Amino acid sequence: MKALLVAGEKSYLNEISYLLKDDQFRKSTKNMLLCYHSINKIIAKIPFRIYETFDCNEIGLFIGTSHGELETTKDFLKSIGIDKRARPFLFQHGLHNATLGFICQTLNHTGPAITVSNRFFSGEDAIDLAMDWLQLNKIKIAITVGYDSLPLGLENQVRGLYPQSTQLSTGSAAALVLANEEGVRKILNTNYSINLNNLFLERITYCRTSNARTGGSTSTHYYDSNAIEEIYNNLSRYPNHCSTMNLQKPNGTYSVINMAS
Amino acid sequence: MIASTTPAVAVTGYGVVTPHGLGIDPLWSNLLKRQTCIANDTGTGIIDQDILEQLKYSLPKDDGESASCGREKSLLMALYAIQQSMLHAGWTSLNSDDGLIFATTTGYIASWENELLGFLSGSRREDSFQEAFRREPLGTMLADICNGLNFCGHNLLITTACSSSAQAIAIASDWIRLGKVKRCLVGGCETLSMLTSQGFDCFKLLTRELARPFDKKRSGINLAEGAAFICLENESTIVDRQRIQARILGGGIASDAYHMTAPHPEGLGIYNAMKIALNDASIDKSEIDFIHAHGTGSYHNDLSEGLAIQRLFGEHSPPVYSTKPIHGHTLAACGVIESIICIKTLTEQILPTNIGLKDRDEKLKINLPLEHESVALKKPIKFILKSSLGFGGSNAAIVLGGIS
Numbered sequence: 001m002k003a004l005l006v007a008g009e010k011s012y013l014n015e016i017s018y019l020l021k022d023d024q025f026r027k028s029t030k031n032m033l034l035c036y037h038s039i040n041k042i043i044a045k046i047p048f049r050i051y052e053t054f055d056c057n058e059i060g061l062f063i064g065t066s067h068g069e070l071e072t073t074k075d076f077l078k079s080i081g082i083d084k085r086a087r088p089f090l091f092q093h094g095l096h097n098a099t100l101g102f103i104c105q106t107l108n109h110t111g112p113a114i115t116v117s118n119r120f121f122s123g124e125d126a127i128d129l130a131m132d133w134l135q136l137n138k139i140k141i142a143i144t145v146g147y148d149s150l151p152l153g154l155e156n157q158v159r160g161l162y163p164q165s166t167q168l169s170t171g172s173a174a175a176l177v178l179a180n181e182e183g184v185r186k187i188l189n190t191n192y193s194i195n196l197n198n199l200f201l202e203r204i205t206y207c208r209t210s211n212a213r214t215g216g217s218t219s220t221h222y223y224d225s226n227a228i229e230e231i232y233n234n235l236s237r238y239p240n241h242c243s244t245m246n247l248q249k250p251n252g253t254y255s256v257i258n259m260a261s
Numbered sequence: 262m263i264a265s266t267t268p269a270v271a272v273t274g275y276g277v278v279t280p281h282g283l284g285i286d287p288l289w290s291n292l293l294k295r296q297t298c299i300a301n302d303t304g305t306g307i308i309d310q311d312i313l314e315q316l317k318y319s320l321p322k323d324d325g326e327s328a329s330c331g332r333e334k335s336l337l338m339a340l341y342a343i344q345q346s347m348l349h350a351g352w353t354s355l356n357s358d359d360g361l362i363f364a365t366t367t368g369y370i371a372s373w374e375n376e377l378l379g380f381l382s383g384s385r386r387e388d389s390f391q392e393a394f395r396r397e398p399l400g401t402m403l404a405d406i407c408n409g410l411n412f413c414g415h416n417l418l419i420t421t422a423c424s425s426s427a428q429a430i431a432i433a434s435d436w437i438r439l440g441k442v443k444r445c446l447v448g449g450c451e452t453l454s455m456l457t458s459q460g461f462d463c464f465k466l467l468t469r470e471l472a473r474p475f476d477k478k479r480s481g482i483n484l485a486e487g488a489a490f491i492c493l494e495n496e497s498t499i500v501d502r503q504r505i506q507a508r509i510l511g512g513g514i515a516s517d518a519y520h521m522t523a524p525h526p527e528g529l530g531i532y533n534a535m536k537i538a539l540n541d542a543s544i545d546k547s548e549i550d551f552i553h554a555h556g557t558g559s560y561h562n563d564l565s566e567g568l569a570i571q572r573l574f575g576e577h578s579p580p581v582y583s584t585k586p587i588h589g590h591t592l593a594a595c596g597v598i599e600s601i602i603c604i605k606t607l608t609e610q611i612l613p614t615n616i617g618l619k620d621r622d623e624k625l626k627i628n629l630p631l632e633h634e635s636v637a638l639k640k641p642i643k644f645i646l647k648s649s650l651g652f653g654g655s656n657a658a659i660v661l662g663g664i665s
Contacts, residue, residue, distance in 0.1 A: 057515065057537065066398050068420075073370075073456065074377065080459045081378040091460035092521045092652065095366060096399065096420040101653025104516040110530065112514040113655060114428060118418050119400030125417055132435055138541075153381070160391045161398070224398075 002200040003131050004184050006177040008232030009041040013171035029072055029093055032102040034173035035145045042177055048190040060139035061113040064126030064146045066224030068096035071151030120249035123227030130178055140183030146225030147173035166250045169221035174229035202258040270434040270509045274492035275601045276345025278338045279588050280306035280485055283315055289605050292587045295616055297471055299483045299589055304469035306485030306589035316341050333372050338488035339450040340409050350492035360415040360442035362433045363403050364425035364449035366593040369396035371454040415442055422651030425449055427596030430659050431512025437495050448490030449594035472558030473617035474583035475629050482557045485589020489597040507604040508662040511542025517654030523561050528569025530656035531648055535573055542660035549579045550642045553603050555650045556583020557590050562650055567625035578627040580636050586616035596649045603645045607663040612636055
């Protein structure tokens, strides 16, 4: 199975400070804005409009995260358990699926949308699910997003879940847009001059062994769903290049991602 | 569109744990007797200590390190439901070419949220909190399930709130259709926690009375605990046809894009999900014999869902039922628990009842049998549409079919 990688982007916390001050997003979490910013950067740079080119049911949204909206969950529990004053919007923003709900609402995305969470493979699972749907032609184009951030007040506790050598990101998100053949045809029919990254992302396979392989991380800081960022980084450095990426995980397992032009 | 040579997906086994007890029998017999598990004083359904002790005795003692007696309640529930479903299906173990899809909203949170509060207030030491906090990532529970089964094949965790396990069933069917896995175990688990109880309560969504889905005077939701799994297989590989309990014919997933908690006022997302599911199943809406609704008893959910059904099916819809007054709202697990009720309906050819529905919401012009009305079966029940709605505007629908 091959899916065409159309575009990718990533975002870090320092990039969204202007959004955090925006009144429109005053109740949004940093995770929501990280994902939103990543997707917006893609939308700004691709020479076609995803939500105009495709019908709503042809666009899938797949989000992978390990810790979800943990900071907001913590704040809600604190509001009821310690402050003794429940704050409803903290609950609604505190579930893992809250980020997906926010993105759907902000983009007016009414197509299929799914949140996955599988520790170190959260990013891979989001991509894998998107590729399944593209292969079945249930959708023609997919937006996959991976995010995680260190929750304020629980930074040490989250760090404690990883080996000491792991440099965790304070907050990052990355997004990829994938399309199948029919999706590509639709994109090419938009009459824009398309400059697609001509790489085909093959199916991801997982291997769970303790054999460390070469090909270390290209990200400066790690988060569980960063496979998406790793793919984007790899493409940015080596466009039109066949490669196999071995993403080593903090627990010694790894995933293999094959890319061929 | 899926090719006509795409394999059909059969349900060959299921297992369930609810406050009614272990397995489908107590749940089904109480459903027929119209007996709820929802407590009068709290309006919730809890897996009590008796059932928990039975769970511990029922599980094998030599499952490996993660299956020791220090297991979390939710893990015990999930492992029991898996054990029962595999027994029912005749599976002795999971192979590397099998799949496992798990759905949960909160995972192990009931085991660490109090520790968190203790830590934040200064009454818990950091190291003791850290030990409990190990269970924070949802993927930890999936890993424990896989370790408990000695399974290392394709696995996935879906967390789209209350539509999670319905989405999981749709995705599991796709895995089999794609040939990605030969068989797939799919299910969900939820235990009550401070997060969910207080969260729903602060939205004024709960009621201490019995929930009354679609009733004019409905006042809210009864939260409950539960776990369930079903075994799915490629039907063409099944030699002993008697193993087939039902079929998963199609699934649909769509979003509201409206609000973080309130459903779209006209049920746009669930309408789309139902349409996609029917299309995926290649079933015309006129062939649906009954609709098992999400029907939580909350004003907005039931209104949105009812309007969506009305828009899709018109006034002469198939009968619409919700069984949540019997077993409660089990959040991420509700899709699979209620799908098992649908499977049982297909095999027993007995329709459920709308407990608590005494006076229909007049805004809904759909076929809603009242509590005291029994619907005579004019023809065999062959196709059921199951719908699920979740926070974040996540919706899913599944079409189930009988074995004839």
